[in-house]
Amino acid sequence: MARGRLTPLGWALLVIGAAIMLAPLVWTLLLSLKNNAALVGHSEAALHGPYTLENYAAIFGNSLTTRWLLNSIIVSLGTTAGVLVITSLAGYGFARLDFPFRRTLFVIVLLGLAVPSQAVILPQHQLFAWLHLHNSYPGLMLPGLVAPFGVFFMTTYMRGIPIELDEAAMLDGASRWTIFWRVILPLTIPAQSTLAVFTFLGSWNDYWWPLISATRSDMYTLTVGLAAAQMNYAQTSGLGYLMAQAVFASIPIFIVYIVFQKQIVRAMAGTNVR
Amino acid sequence: MSGTRDWRGLLFVAPFVLLYGLILVFPLLRGLWLSLNQVDLFGAGHFVGAANYARLARDPIFAASLMNTFEVTLMIVPVLTVLALALALALNRATKGAAIFRGIFFSSAVLSVTIVTLIWRFVLAPDAGLLGDLWTALGWTPLPFLSDAHLALPALALTTVWWSMGFPMLLFLAGLQQVPEDMYEAAALDNASRWTTLWRITVPALRRTIVLVVMLQTAAQLQMFGQSQLLTAGGPSGASRTAVLFLFETAFAQWQLGYASAAAEVLFLIILAVTVTQYWATGRATAQGK
Amino acid sequence: MASLELKGVRKAFGSTPVLDDVSLTLESREFIAFLGPSGSGKSTLLRIIAGLETADAGEVWLEGRRIDRLPPGDRGVAMVFQHYALYPHMSVRENMAFGLKNARVSKDEIERRIADAAAVLEIDPLLERKPGQLSGGQRQRVAIGRALVKEPKLFLLDEPLSNLDAALRLRTRVELAQLKQRVDAAVIMVTHDQAEAMTLADRVIVMNDRRIQQVGPPMEIYTRPANTFVAQFVGSPAMTLSPASLVQGEGEFAALTLGDGTLVETRVPRTSLPAGELRIGLRPEAVRVARSGAKAKVELVERLGERTLIYARLADGQPITAEDSGNSRVRIGDEVSLKIEGASAHVFDAEGAGYHRAES
Numbered sequence: 001m002a003r004g005r006l007t008p009l010g011w012a013l014l015v016i017g018a019a020i021m022l023a024p025l026v027w028t029l030l031l032s033l034k035n036n037a038a039l040v041g042h043s044e045a046a047l048h049g050p051y052t053l054e055n056y057a058a059i060f061g062n063s064l065t066t067r068w069l070l071n072s073i074i075v076s077l078g079t080t081a082g083v084l085v086i087t088s089l090a091g092y093g094f095a096r097l098d099f100p101f102r103r104t105l106f107v108i109v110l111l112g113l114a115v116p117s118q119a120v121i122l123p124q125h126q127l128f129a130w131l132h133l134h135n136s137y138p139g140l141m142l143p144g145l146v147a148p149f150g151v152f153f154m155t156t157y158m159r160g161i162p163i164e165l166d167e168a169a170m171l172d173g174a175s176r177w178t179i180f181w182r183v184i185l186p187l188t189i190p191a192q193s194t195l196a197v198f199t200f201l202g203s204w205n206d207y208w209w210p211l212i213s214a215t216r217s218d219m220y221t222l223t224v225g226l227a228a229a230q231m232n233y234a235q236t237s238g239l240g241y242l243m244a245q246a247v248f249a250s251i252p253i254f255i256v257y258i259v260f261q262k263q264i265v266r267a268m269a270g271t272n273v274r
Numbered sequence: 275m276s277g278t279r280d281w282r283g284l285l286f287v288a289p290f291v292l293l294y295g296l297i298l299v300f301p302l303l304r305g306l307w308l309s310l311n312q313v314d315l316f317g318a319g320h321f322v323g324a325a326n327y328a329r330l331a332r333d334p335i336f337a338a339s340l341m342n343t344f345e346v347t348l349m350i351v352p353v354l355t356v357l358a359l360a361l362a363l364a365l366n367r368a369t370k371g372a373a374i375f376r377g378i379f380f381s382s383a384v385l386s387v388t389i390v391t392l393i394w395r396f397v398l399a400p401d402a403g404l405l406g407d408l409w410t411a412l413g414w415t416p417l418p419f420l421s422d423a424h425l426a427l428p429a430l431a432l433t434t435v436w437w438s439m440g441f442p443m444l445l446f447l448a449g450l451q452q453v454p455e456d457m458y459e460a461a462a463l464d465n466a467s468r469w470t471t472l473w474r475i476t477v478p479a480l481r482r483t484i485v486l487v488v489m490l491q492t493a494a495q496l497q498m499f500g501q502s503q504l505l506t507a508g509g510p511s512g513a514s515r516t517a518v519l520f521l522f523e524t525a526f527a528q529w530q531l532g533y534a535s536a537a538a539e540v541l542f543l544i545i546l547a548v549t550v551t552q553y554w555a556t557g558r559a560t561a562q563g564k
Numbered sequence: 565m566a567s568l569e570l571k572g573v574r575k576a577f578g579s580t581p582v583l584d585d586v587s588l589t590l591e592s593r594e595f596i597a598f599l600g601p602s603g604s605g606k607s608t609l610l611r612i613i614a615g616l617e618t619a620d621a622g623e624v625w626l627e628g629r630r631i632d633r634l635p636p637g638d639r640g641v642a643m644v645f646q647h648y649a650l651y652p653h654m655s656v657r658e659n660m661a662f663g664l665k666n667a668r669v670s671k672d673e674i675e676r677r678i679a680d681a682a683a684v685l686e687i688d689p690l691l692e693r694k695p696g697q698l699s700g701g702q703r704q705r706v707a708i709g710r711a712l713v714k715e716p717k718l719f720l721l722d723e724p725l726s727n728l729d730a731a732l733r734l735r736t737r738v739e740l741a742q743l744k745q746r747v748d749a750a751v752i753m754v755t756h757d758q759a760e761a762m763t764l765a766d767r768v769i770v771m772n773d774r775r776i777q778q779v780g781p782p783m784e785i786y787t788r789p790a791n792t793f794v795a796q797f798v799g800s801p802a803m804t805l806s807p808a809s810l811v812q813g814e815g816e817f818a819a820l821t822l823g824d825g826t827l828v829e830t831r832v833p834r835t836s837l838p839a840g841e842l843r844i845g846l847r848p849e850a851v852r853v854a855r856s857g858a859k860a861k862v863e864l865v866e867r868l869g870e871r872t873l874i875y876a877r878l879a880d881g882q883p884i885t886a887e888d889s890g891n892s893r894v895r896i897g898d899e900v901s902l903k904i905e906g907a908s909a910h911v912f913d914a915e916g917a918g919y920h921r922a923e924s
Contacts, residue, residue, distance in 0.1 A: 010364060014364060014365075014375060017361070017379070018375060018378045018379070020436070021378050021379055021381070021382060021436065021439070022378060023397075023404065024393045024394060024397045024404065024436070025381070025382075025393070027393075027396070027397060027404045028392075028393045028396070031396065039402075044407040044410075044411075047407075085289075086289045086290045086293070087290065089286045089287070089289060089290065090286060090287045090289070090290035090291070092286055093283050093284070093285075093286030093287035094287060097280065097282075097283030097286060098280065098283060099280055099281055099282070099283030099284045099287075100281060100284070101284075102283070105287060105291060108294075108299070109290075109291070109294060112294065112298055112299075114546065114549075115298065115302060115542070116493070116497055116541070116542060116545055117497075118497060118518055118521055118538045118541055118542070119302060119305055119538050119539065119541070119542040120297075120298060120301040120302050120305055121538070122301075122305060122308065122525050122531055122534055122535050122538060123300070123301035123302075123304035123305045123308060123535070124297060124301045125525075126304070126308075126531070127296075127297075127300070127301060127304075142293070142297060143297055145290075145293055145297075146290075146293050146294050146297045146298050148294070148298075151290055162647075162649070164645050164647060164649035165649050165651060167614075167616050167636075167643075167645070167649065168643070168645060168649040168650075168651070168710075169651075169662070170615070170616065170635070170636040170637060171614060171615070171616075171636045171637060171641065171642065171643050171663070172637060172662050172663030172666055172710075172714075173635075173636075173637025173638065173663055173666040173667050174637065174662070174663075174666050175666075176282065176283075178666060180286070182662075183651055186653045187652065187653055201384065204386070205384075205385070205386035205387070206386075207386060207387050207388055207499075207500050208499065208500075212526065223386040223387075223388050223389075224388070226386075226388040226389060226392060227388040227391075227392075227500075227504055230388065230391070230392050230395070230504060231504075239396070239402065242392065243392075243396070246389050246392045246393060249386070249388075249389050250385055250389055253384050253385065253386070254381075254384065256384075257381075257384045264444075265444065265448075
């Protein structure tokens with residue numbers, strides 16, 4: 001824990017810092033609660049009333065924004081579920097089973113951690129075009145399933161489970177699959193929840209791949225749709241509405257953050273190197 | 275346990291490995307191939323060897339985008355590291371207040387780049403933005419952050435620092451909690467002042483975390499895209515175009531896939547080189563110091 | 565019919581040999597101890613029998629069936645691990661039922677077996693708890709219960725008493741002895757503690773350096789150790805080994821002199837001894853402090869209450885361990901006389917092989 005008390009100067013700086021952190025968020029919220037016409041040319045009008053919820057009503061009335069929300073939910077949940085399944089399977093394979101090329105394959109997977117997404121995005125785009133997977137849910141989810149970090153994470157965690165449990169299960173007549181399903185997997189639940197939260201967040205906030213793969217506006221995720229709305233700002237309904245969309249897009253993510261705070265903090269502590 | 279080398283184990287890793295091969299390894303190799311070709315939208319290309327790379331070397335726009343990327347990274351990483359460290363040091367206590375502050379400083383990190391740029395566009399815009407309104411209220415002319423060539427990169431940097439505070443702060447907090455108490459107690463017995471304790475005990479103990487944060491953030495900011503595209507569209511006149519934005523525009527606006535692939539490979543190499551250098555340099559320092 | 569048979573088992577980890585041509589036969593319902601120091605290969609042997617390791621060469625037979633090619637679950641063998649290896653996320657009942665479910669035993673049968681085992685081991689109140697909520701001794705009983713319900717032909721116990729504190733150890737020793745009576749199966753226990761082996765086993769298999777050193781009932785191991793390793797590993801404190809020379813003569817039994825000249829008249833047949841260097845083996849109880857005998861200088865005294873152990877040196881510098889009564893007055897530095905009971909002496913040749921008094 002920290003040593004000593006914070007000086008008054010320290011407190012003042014903290015408060016100023018917090019104000020700087022919060023001010024843009026508050027500003028956005030206020031803008032979203034104003035009638036659009038009132039804001040034209042006078043954005044400072046946001047600092048005082050009257051406030052209205054009409055922009056939010058418009059969002060729910062607008063099928064496109066809600067469609068974006070649905071897309072984000074489907075893609076993020078699907079990616080998360082998919083990642084958990086295949087990284088658990090792969091993690092068990094690497095951690096517990098012995099098969100030809102095991103070491104080589106693991107190293108190849110680890111090397112993937114060093115590859116930035118730009119190095120592969122163009123050929124990926126080409127590939128998905130050949131497979132006719134653009135503008136589809138599978139197309140949006142598949143790249144997210146390729147998570148070398150997830151495999152590394154699950155493998156490491158599973159390696160930490162004492163091998164005596166596997167041995168006892170073998171003597172109990174359990175097949176490899178049964179050991180995975182009934183003994184190892186239930187013991188990885190903390191790791192699963194951490195990986196799930198990170199995968200979900202990463203998928204939800206992903207701008208890069210959905211931007212390139214989803215070219216039809218009804219297949220945008222919320223993140224991409226918001227960017228498109230931003231660019232069309234001049235032609236669309238107005239500043240208040242735009243900001244309401246921003247707030248709307250933030251709500252799901254804040255909910256996840258608040259509910260899963262523990263997992264996030266624990267994961268940070270885990271990845272830290274001593 | 276010496277199990278039999280059983281090919282059935284492959285079945286467990288197969289789903290991941292197959293996807294990995296298809297969606298990462300194959301494109302990685304294909305990208306290299308593409309960079310050696312002149313390719314258009316429909317994939318029909320012809321081999322041009324290293325011509326794309328030669329062209330890149332002479333391309334002033336690419337060079338400018340690289341410079342911008344380096345500049346903005348240099349603007350962000352030191353400031354971000356110091357601020358996050360300071361926050362972690364200040365907030366590493368068990369009080370409710372500290373928890374609230376930690377939550378506040380982390381809140382921006384969960385937002386997507388599109389939300390963040392949307393918010394900051396209307397903070398920085400001189401006519402409709404928060405800062406603009408504030409400046410006007412104080413009687414000053416608002417700064418044209420997003421349209422002035424000298425202010426565009428700082429604007430990106432400012433936005434990114436605001437956005438990226440959370441994770442480094444958490445990493446430092448976790449690192450601080452692993453510093454053994456007895457080191458502080460020994461320092462107290464040795465009558466060390468708070469400043470000395472900070473510099474000679476805490477910071478060296480956090481060495482590995484600091485290195486990790488710097489390496490991760492450098493790699494991340496070298497890949498900056500969204501802020502550049504959405505806040506300033508790389509402008510004015512390319513003053514804030516990052517390397518990845520260059521890549522994006524070359525590939526998806528001009529449809530020069532081969533050329534863009536070459537740029538992607540160059541960027542990949544740069545990031546790799548920077549990361550390896552950082553790792554090696556800090557490794558050497560560890561061997562000599564401490 | 566033999567219950568367990570090992571034929572020529574060999575095992576190496578990489579280039580390190582761990583087991584070297586091990587063969588043995590167990591009779592049904594025998595309680596056997598594999599006794600040896602760490603690295604002797606005893607745990608590896610146990611794991612090979614269980615199926616957790618595969619031997620490089622050799623065969624394993626259980627009740628007339630060859631099992632070394634079968635997966636562990638099909639061998640009819642149950643194991644109690646050193647650290648119990650209970651499934652942490654399952655209740656005690658589920659832990660015990662797991663193996664039976666995999667073997668597709670009927671629900672009623674599972675319930676019955678669990679109830680019986682729980683009654684025997686007195687773990688009924690624990691059935692719904694998770695292993696994390698149990699004490700060490702309770703966990704061990706659950707581990708035993710998990711093995712019991714499988715009604716195996718062979719029980720394997722891996723260092724069952726090592727993890728327990730002294731009081732619990734004695735209690736568990738009693739429980740294991742009772743278990744031995746109850747089950748209709750052979751039991752193999754691996755241990756490095758010779759007291760455990762001696763008290764529980766019908767036969768002890770002493771292992772060292774990748775090989776079996778001796779097989780036999782505990783008393784035979786103790787009174788007729790096959791070589792110097794067994795002689796010094798079993799029995800606490802260790803047997804004294806001292807170089808000695810054979811006295812030439814014509815008597816039925818060999819007489820030897822120690823380095824300091826003391827004559828020891830053994831009951832070992834003279835003709836059984838080979839030529840060459842010899843050593844005498846004397847257990848502390850065969851060397852007593854007396855009014856006359858070999859002179860020795862006391863270096864260490866251990867008062868145990870019912871007896872006192874004296875560690876001394878003979879005139880020629882050879883160490884010797886002796887016993888005295890519990891209220892002995894001997895102190896460090898004293899010169900004492902030691903009476904050596906030649907009838908209990910053992911003789912060992914240059915290769916370490918042991919020669920003992922003729923059996924009557």
